[in-house]
Amino acid sequence: MTRCSLNFPSSGRGFAPNDALALTCGRGHHAVVAQSIVEVRELRKTFKVHEREAGLGATVRGVFKRRFKDVNAVAGITFRIDPGEVVGFLGPNGAGKTTTLKMLSGLLNPTAGEARVLGYVPWRRENAYLRRMTLLIGNRSQLQWDIPAADSLLVLKEIYGLTDDRYRRTLGELTELLALGELLHKPVRNLSLGERMKVEFAAGLIQSPEVAFLDEPTIGLDVSMQSRIRQFVSEYNRRSGATILLTSHYMDDVVALCKRVLVIHHGKLLYDGALSGLADRLAPYKRLVATLRGGNADGIDFSSFGEVASREEGKVTLHVPREGAAERTAALVRALGDRIEDLSVEDPPIEDVIDRVFTSGAEVMA
Amino acid sequence: MIRVYRALLIAQLQLAAQYRLAMFLYLLFSIMRPLIFLAAWSAVALARGGSVNGFTPADFAAYYVILTIVQHFVSAWNQYDFELQVRMGQISPRLVRPLDPIHYAVAENIVWKSFTFVGVLPVLAIIVVTYGVQFRIEPWQIVLFVPSLLLAAALQFFISWAIASTAFWTTRTHAVSTLFDRTAFIFAGQIAPLSLLPGVLQQVAYVLPFGYIYGVPTDILRGGHDLVTSLALMGLQAAWVAAAFAASRIVWRFGIRAYTAVGA
Numbered sequence: 001m002t003r004c005s006l007n008f009p010s011s012g013r014g015f016a017p018n019d020a021l022a023l024t025c026g027r028g029h030h031a032v033v034a035q036s037i038v039e040v041r042e043l044r045k046t047f048k049v050h051e052r053e054a055g056l057g058a059t060v061r062g063v064f065k066r067r068f069k070d071v072n073a074v075a076g077i078t079f080r081i082d083p084g085e086v087v088g089f090l091g092p093n094g095a096g097k098t099t100t101l102k103m104l105s106g107l108l109n110p111t112a113g114e115a116r117v118l119g120y121v122p123w124r125r126e127n128a129y130l131r132r133m134t135l136l137i138g139n140r141s142q143l144q145w146d147i148p149a150a151d152s153l154l155v156l157k158e159i160y161g162l163t164d165d166r167y168r169r170t171l172g173e174l175t176e177l178l179a180l181g182e183l184l185h186k187p188v189r190n191l192s193l194g195e196r197m198k199v200e201f202a203a204g205l206i207q208s209p210e211v212a213f214l215d216e217p218t219i220g221l222d223v224s225m226q227s228r229i230r231q232f233v234s235e236y237n238r239r240s241g242a243t244i245l246l247t248s249h250y251m252d253d254v255v256a257l258c259k260r261v262l263v264i265h266h267g268k269l270l271y272d273g274a275l276s277g278l279a280d281r282l283a284p285y286k287r288l289v290a291t292l293r294g295g296n297a298d299g300i301d302f303s304s305f306g307e308v309a310s311r312e313e314g315k316v317t318l319h320v321p322r323e324g325a326a327e328r329t330a331a332l333v334r335a336l337g338d339r340i341e342d343l344s345v346e347d348p349p350i351e352d353v354i355d356r357v358f359t360s361g362a363e364v365m366a
Numbered sequence: 367m368i369r370v371y372r373a374l375l376i377a378q379l380q381l382a383a384q385y386r387l388a389m390f391l392y393l394l395f396s397i398m399r400p401l402i403f404l405a406a407w408s409a410v411a412l413a414r415g416g417s418v419n420g421f422t423p424a425d426f427a428a429y430y431v432i433l434t435i436v437q438h439f440v441s442a443w444n445q446y447d448f449e450l451q452v453r454m455g456q457i458s459p460r461l462v463r464p465l466d467p468i469h470y471a472v473a474e475n476i477v478w479k480s481f482t483f484v485g486v487l488p489v490l491a492i493i494v495v496t497y498g499v500q501f502r503i504e505p506w507q508i509v510l511f512v513p514s515l516l517l518a519a520a521l522q523f524f525i526s527w528a529i530a531s532t533a534f535w536t537t538r539t540h541a542v543s544t545l546f547d548r549t550a551f552i553f554a555g556q557i558a559p560l561s562l563l564p565g566v567l568q569q570v571a572y573v574l575p576f577g578y579i580y581g582v583p584t585d586i587l588r589g590g591h592d593l594v595t596s597l598a599l600m601g602l603q604a605a606w607v608a609a610a611f612a613a614s615r616i617v618w619r620f621g622i623r624a625y626t627a628v629g630a
Contacts, residue, residue, distance in 0.1 A: 047626065105462050107627040125622070127464035135462045142459030144377065146384045151377050158373040159465045 036116075037211055037243040038081035038104065043113035045074040045099050045267075073099040075267035076113065081245060086237050088258030088275070089247040092358045096267040097247040101213045104245070105135035117211055131160060134209040138216035141196065142203055143188045149199040150184040153206055160207040167206070173239075174202045177232055194225035201232065214246035218253055230256045251351045265358060279347040282357050286325045288318040290332065291342040305332050319348075370465065374473035382481045389478075393485045396441070397434060403557065404430040404493070419562055427497035429559050431490050433584045437556070438486050439479050440518045440579060444471045445543040448530035458627050468527060468618075475523060507587055510596050514583040517603040522579050524610035531614065534621030555581035561590060575610065578603045 051069045074096040081087050089097045102108040104115060106122040106129065115122055120129035143152045157167045174180065178198045188196060197217070205212070214233070218226040234257055237244055248254055254261060254275065261278060263271035271281060288306060292314040302308050305328050306320035320328045329345055348356075382389065408423035416422060421429070448471075451457040460467045493499070529546060533539045551557060553567070553576035560571050560581040571577035582599045585591050591599065 102458075102627045107458055107461055107625065109623045123623075125461070130462060130464040133462070135459075137458070140455070140459065144381060147377065147380045151380055155370075155373040155377050156463070158370040159463055161369075 035083075036080040037083050037085075037118060038079075038245065039114075039116045040080065040100075040104070041078050041114045042076045043074055043078070043100065043103060043115055044072070044076050044111045045096075045103060045108060046111040047071045047073055072267050074103070074110075077264065077267070077269040079262055079269060079272050081243055083243055084237070084241045085260060086233070086244045086246070086257050088254035088261040089245060089264065090254060090261055090354060091247075091264040095264045097264055098215055099267075100264070101135065101215050101245065101247065105133060105213050106130065107135070131207060132209055133211045133213070134204045134207065135213045136200060136204040136215065136217055138197070138214075138219035141188070142200060143196075145189040146187055148185045148187055149203060152188075153184070153203060156203060156206050162207070170206055170208055171202070174205060177235055177239075178202060179228075194221050197221060197225070197229060198232075201229070205236070208240065209242060211243045212245075214244060216247055216249065218248060218250055226250060226252065233257055251354065255350060263354070263357065270357060275350070278350065279353050280322070283348045283353040284322050285319040285348065286322055287344075287346050287348050288320050288325070288329060288332070289342075289344045289346070290316050290318070290336070290340055292316070292336070293339050293341040300336070305335075370469065371473060374469060375477055378473050378477035379481070382477055389482050390485065393482055396438065397486060397489050399556070400430040400434045400437065401493075404497075407558070408497075421559065421562065424497050424499050426559075427493055427499045428501055429584065429588055431493055431499060432587050433555060433580060434486065434490060436515060436518065436580050436584045436587075438483060439515055440522050440583075442475060442519075442523045442526040444475075444523070445526045445530040445533075445539055448527075449533045449539045449543075452533040452625070455627055457625075461622070461625075468614075471527065472523070475519075502589055503587060504589070506593060507589060507596075510593075510600065511583055511587040514586050514596075514600050514603060517600065517607050518579050518583050520607045521575060521603065521610055524607065524614045525575065528610065528614040528617045531617040531621040534624045550576050550579060553577060554579045555584055559590070560585065572602075575606045578606050 047070070048068045049071050051067045073094075077096075077100065089100070091097045099108065103110050104117055104122050106125045109123045118129060118132055120126055122129065143149050153171065162170070175184070178201055180198060180202060183191060183195050183199055184202070188199065191199060201217075217233070218229050221229065230253055233244065233246070236242065237257075244257075246253070246257065258275055260273065261271065261275050262269060263278070263282075271278060273281070285307075287309070294314065302311070302316055302318060306318035309317040309319050311317070318328075318332075325345060329343070333340060333343070404426055407418065407421070407426045411418050411421060411423050411426065417425075448457070457467065460470065525546070526543070529539055529542050532542065536542075553563075553571040553574060555571075555577070560568055560577055563571060571581060578599070582603055586596045586599075
């Protein structure tokens with residue numbers, strides 16, 4: 001497995017000294033020494049799953065004798081995350097992303113392996129650790145539905161022992177960043193999904209956590225709300241310097257927020273490195289898109305230049321090997337001459353790359 | 367912690383204010399059962415020439431009035447809520463906060479029990495008038511009744527929390543909770559005053575924790591025990607509270623490791 005770890009200088013975060021969100025950065029040992037915020041070594045989680053076939057017979061048999069199957073949700077992963085990084089955790093449903101996040105936030109005990117977050121073993125669930133982290137789950141509400149979020153927030157203020165001043169400043173800043181307006185004063189059940197998510201963010205970040213685990217924070221939201229949440233996360237990271245590990249099904253989230261990604265599949269880490277390097281590693285081809293003058297591509301055999309991915313109305317998309325893409329392009333230009341109206345060579349869309357990894361059994365990285 | 371509790375209590379009060387109808391129905395249900403038993407025992411007493419083992423209808427009324435008060439403050443429902451929260455993974459957000467979820471339940475118990483007691487009083491007043499109940503209560507009985515009631519509430523609460531915590535493994539604690547409640551129904555003094563139970567059953571009630579849940583505080587206030595017996599029973603109550611507390615912590619500690627955090 002190839003690892004390319006990125007080091008972000010901890011000094012480059014740039015937040016104003018009087019910034020309420022940045023309060024956390026002055027405390028904790030890691031602020032002085034730029035050591036890893038998250039360290040994970042050979043982490044594993046195996047679930048015992050009750051196996052049962054459908055049907056009456058199987059149901060009756062299941063009452064007397066149960067068969068269990070071991071499912072390796074996380075099959076030994078190793079990585080580290082440095083202060084202030086925003087790392088995207090990618091993988092299809094059931095890959096082990098959420099299980100990993102749950103172990104790192106102390107909800108689950110691992111079957112084997114080690115992890116330290118802010119120097120703590122998460123699953124010991126020490127209050128000192130829980131005070132300094134947050135876990136936000138996109139489709140799960142942590143607020144009381146029948147009362148306004150402002151009232152739930154007051155409970156959180158006391159749980160974290162925030163001073164009035166600190167609470168007011170942090171909430172003020174979150175209100176501004178999330179454009180909360182009057183949302184905090186409406187009963188949570190009267191909020192739309194997008195509004196509720198904004199309020200959940202406020203509740204999840206009121207303690208100014210140094211590390212935030214975000215599990216599908218934009219799930220189910222419309223495009224403009226997704227984009228607003230994304231901007232918020234990015235701005236929050238810039239202002240507070242908090243380290244963020246997020247999972248998402250939406251590539252846009254990851255492209256917008258994460259310089260670094262972890263790709264996980266069947267519980268194994270397939271890739272750890274820069275987002276920009278993902279295509280290089282996982283998709284050994286480039287897309288060559290040629291638009292022909294007059295829209296006429298008849299009678300030309302494109303297959304000698306590369307694999308024809310699509311062909312429509314004079315527009316041809318070829319997949320050409322990454323190595324030698326330049327030569328193929330030149331050859332195509334020579335062969336077609338001025339019949340070419342437009343020509344571009346590009347990396348495949350990141351969704352395609354990921355999809356390719358997940359559907360091809362993903363031994364690409366081996 | 368005082369500030370945390372103040373905030374938790376305020377939030378619970380706001381919630382309670384939202385559910386006035388639900389609370390009324392819940393109240394109705396909890397008052398109904400003692401009333402039915404009161405009616406049944408009164409009928410038996412009258413048929414037997416005025417009393418059963420020395421209990422006249424007025425005595426039964428006094429007993430069930432006090433029992434209703436005790437039951438109101440002592441009964442706990444955490445195990446039923448908690449099972450759902452664990453099964454659906456709803457407990458997860460609370461587990462990542464630096465406050466043991468038991469405190470939410472304690473605050474909930476305090477608020478709901480105090481808030482709804484206002485609704486119990488008029489019903490009890492009607493019974494007292496109808497049956498011509500005369501309480502013969504010595505001051506020391508009241509002095510002992512209050513701590514005994516608190517011990518009983520703590521005992522029931524920790525037992526229900528221990529049962530609730532088994533949800534981490536089974537995710538189906540309902541059967542266990544129901545079994546406990548049904549057993550308590552017989553041995554805790556709901557079906558009849560404990561002193562009316564046949565000898566063996568009475569012993570079982572005091573050997574197991576059940577008698578200490580409703581029976582002991584009710585009998586202390588009703589004048590069913592002398593001072594020494596009352597104090598001795600309260601000592602046993604305290605011992606049971608300690609045991610139930612320890613059990614609930616142990617089950618919780620091991621349970622949390624078995625949590626699978628489904629769905630969330």
